[in-house]
Amino acid sequence: MQTLGTAAATGAKRADARKNIAAIIEAATVSLAKDPNVSVNDIAKAAGVGRVTLYGHFDSRAALIREVVNRAIDDTDRELNDLDLEGDPREAIARLLEATWRLTHRYGSLVVAAEAALPPDDIHDAHVQPIIRMRGLIERGQASGAFRSDLPIAWLIEVAHSTVHGAADALHRGDITEAQAPALITDTVLAVLTPSR
Structure with a gap:
C-alpha cells in the first residue's frame, strides 16, 4: 500500500525525471546544432546530468538524436503551418524560404548528425511535410504562370x-x-523558378 510519503517521493522522482529529460533534449539540440559528432558525455555534461542518467532515459545516442529530430520536426511544422502562403506565389515562396x-x-x-545516426527512411520522413508544402506552392505558381513549368516539379523542389x-x-x-x-x-x-521570357 502506498502511503502519502511514498506517493510524494514517487511524484518527486517523476518530476526529476521529466526535468532531466527536458535538460538532456535541450542540451542535445544545442550541442548537435554546433557539432554533429558531439559525444554523449559532452551532452550529459551540458545537461547537468551523469552519463548513467542520460542512458537511463535514452538507451543509445541514436535514440537521443531521434528524439531531438522529432522535436525539431514538430517545432518546424508548427512554425511553417502558421506561415501565410496566400497571395502572390513569388512573395509567398520568399516567406517560406526565409x-x-x-x-x-x-x-x-x-x-548532419541525423543523417549519420538514423536510417534513411527516418531522414526521408522528416522531409515529407516540407516537400508537400513546397510542392503545393510551386504548383499554384505554375498554374498562375508565375513559375516555370518546363522542368519537373521534383527537380524544382530539390533545387530549393x-x-x-x-x-x-x-x-x-x-x-x-x-x-x-x-x-x-x-x-x-x-531565378530558377522564374519562366524565361
Whole structure:
C-alpha cells in the first residue's frame, strides 16, 4: 500500500525525471546544432546530468538524436503551418524560404548528425511535410504562370531544398554571412523558378 510519503517521493522522482529529460533534449539540440559528432558525455555534461542518467532515459545516442529530430520536426511544422502562403506565389515562396532558412540555421548541424545516426527512411520522413508544402506552392505558381513549368516539379523542389542546405554549408565555411543568407537563398530559388521570357 502506498502511503502519502511514498506517493510524494514517487511524484518527486517523476518530476526529476521529466526535468532531466527536458535538460538532456535541450542540451542535445544545442550541442548537435554546433557539432554533429558531439559525444554523449559532452551532452550529459551540458545537461547537468551523469552519463548513467542520460542512458537511463535514452538507451543509445541514436535514440537521443531521434528524439531531438522529432522535436525539431514538430517545432518546424508548427512554425511553417502558421506561415501565410496566400497571395502572390513569388512573395509567398520568399516567406517560406526565409522561414525555412531561419529554422535550418537554428538547428545547424543537427541534420548532419541525423543523417549519420538514423536510417534513411527516418531522414526521408522528416522531409515529407516540407516537400508537400513546397510542392503545393510551386504548383499554384505554375498554374498562375508565375513559375516555370518546363522542368519537373521534383527537380524544382530539390533545387530549393539544396539551396537552403548549401547556404548553411557556405555560412559554416565563412563564404557568406548570416545576414546575406536569406536574400541569397530567395534570389537563387526565384531565378530558377522564374519562366524565361
